[in-house]
Amino acid sequence: MWNKWTLSKKIMASVGLILILTLVGMAYNLWTLDRMTSQYEQMISNDVMKMKAADDLALGMVRQAYGVRGYVLVQDDERKQQITQGGEEKKAAIESLIELADNESERKEFEALLEYATGYDELATQAITAIDSKDQEAIDRLTLRLMPDVTKSIASTGDALQTETEEKMFAMQTELQEASQRAFWYSVVIAVVSFILTMGAGYAISHMVTAPLRFLAKEVDVVAEGDLTREDLQALTQDEIGQLMTGFNRMKGNLRELIDRVTQNAQEITAQSEELYASTEEMASQTEETTRLIDRIVEETVAQAKEATGTSQAVAAADEGIGRIAGSIGSIDDDVSQSLMLAEEGGATMAQAKDEVLALERETRLTGESISALKQQSDEIALITEVIQSITDQTNLLALNAAIEAARAGEQGKGFAVVAEEVRKLAEQSKQSATQIAGLIESIQAQSNAVLDQHVVSAKRVETNTLLLERATRAFEQIVSQLETSVDNTSHIRIASHEIAETTKQVATSSLQMSQDSEGMADTMRTVGETADAQLAMIQELNGVAESLGNMTSDLQTLIGKFTT
The missing domain is CATH 1.10.287 (Helix Hairpins)
Known part of the structure; x- marks a missing residue:
């Protein structure tokens, strides 16, 4: 079947095979890089939102804590509103963390954090009641012992969340760099293989074309010298070289x-x-x-x-x-x-x-x-x-x-x-x-x-x-x-x-x-x-x-x- 093909078909088949191999390798590299990039972007998006929620949680805790301390000194509605606003910000931040949880254990951890925050809100309400009733013992117990403990617990959880998020981002970045290096070496290997295949195909095509042409050129020189007694050429293929040899045989017979x-x-x-x-x-x-x-x-x-x-x-x-x-x-x-x-x-x-x-x-x-x-x-x-x-x-x-x-x-x-x-x-x-x-x-x-x-x-x-x-x-x-x-x-x-x-x-x-x-x-x-x-x-x-x-x-x-x- 290969001998029946024309030169253009043989060249196109060789070049097409090389292009297909090159395109397959490049497509695999692009798919790998795109998949890693998508995962990295998704992780970055979730982690950034988690870090923002953690910052909002810390801000709500600070706002609520300063509101309670301010209310101890000045009993006015502005301090109560500050305590309420801090509690709402804290609750909204924890709910966002629950929605962004990557697994069930992380979700449970955030739900426990929500219970701590709810307990802190109850302690803040009790502190307001004690302040209004001038109960100094209850005020000291709530503001100096219970509420700081809950604040430290929530703050430690937020710090741990930020640390964990930063570690995950660093790990994903490292993995993405490794994937980029693998894709680079894959590209180098594909380029080398394509070069070797191209050189091999070029050598094979050159051998298929130049060898019969050199033989045909010698026969043409013999005819040019006036010798028409030599036997006809044998065309082993049906491509353009074979057609040229057949035409040369017909020309020599017609000339004779x-x-x-x-x-x-x-x-x-x-x-x-x-x-x-x-x-x-x-x-x-x-x-x-x-x-x-x-x-x-x-x-x-x-x-x-x-x-x-x-x-x-x-x-x-x-x-x-x-x-x-x-x-x-x-x-x-x-x-x-x-x-x-x-x-x-x-x-x-x-x-x-x-x-x-x-x-x-x-x-x-x-x-x-x-x-x-x-x-x-x-x-x-x-x-x-x-x-x-x-x-x-x-x-x-x-x-x-x-x-x-x-x-x-x-x-x-x-x-x-x-x-x-x-x-x-x-x-x-x-x-x-x-x-x-x-x-x-x-x-x-x-x-x-x-x-x-x-x-x-x-x-x-x-x-x-x-x-x-x-x-x-x-x-x-x-x-x-x-x-x-x-x-x-x-x-x-x-x-x-x-x-x-x-x-x-x-x-x-x-x-x-x-x-x-x-x-x-x-x-x-x-x-x-x-x-x-x-x-x-x-x-x-x-x-x-x-x-x-x-x-x-x-x-x-x-x-x-x-x-x-």
């Missing part, structure tokens, strides 16, 4: 058969080329005699054709001149007709432009009247604005007098003073508005004066354009009259030139026919002569080819003699 056939054909061609050379020599002599006779006939025919051509050329020149005259007259007629049409269109356009300019003159006159009316109205508005400003000044003065009178009236004139002040403000606003209106009116008057001046200039230009258009209209009418006369004259000339051209064409046709007949005969004889010359050249070339063919067959037989079949 080809050389045998070429040898036979070369011998036959040599005999036939000798016969062809003798035949072409005889045909060449006969063709040379025929060519000399044809050259004499061509010379006589060419002389006759030259005489007929001279007459035809003279008549053709006259016909061409008359044709150019007729064409020029026709072009002049067309140009004059087109000029007449354009002049008529230009006259109509000028008339239309004149009407438009007259309409523009009327509109310009109306626009000037409107601008004059607008200027007059602006002047009237300016007068009205001056009156308004005068009224506002008087109103302002009256409001000032009213304010003075109101001030003299004292309390009774306060309302009147307010009204006078409002009237004065309105007068000031009216004065400002009138001033703005006056400014706008001055701007409008300036623009109206500028527009009016421009309108006067435009009116003068419109009047000038009207006079120019009237002159242009009269000029176009004269041009149209002269062009109509030119059209009639060119029509008569064109008819006469056409009659002369027809008569000249008849004479030219007769002369041209005579010349063409003579030239046709000369061309025919010249073609026959060229054909004879070409035939003679071909016979001479064929003679040379026959001689070259004989030489080539001799050379071919010499080359074929180098091969041994």
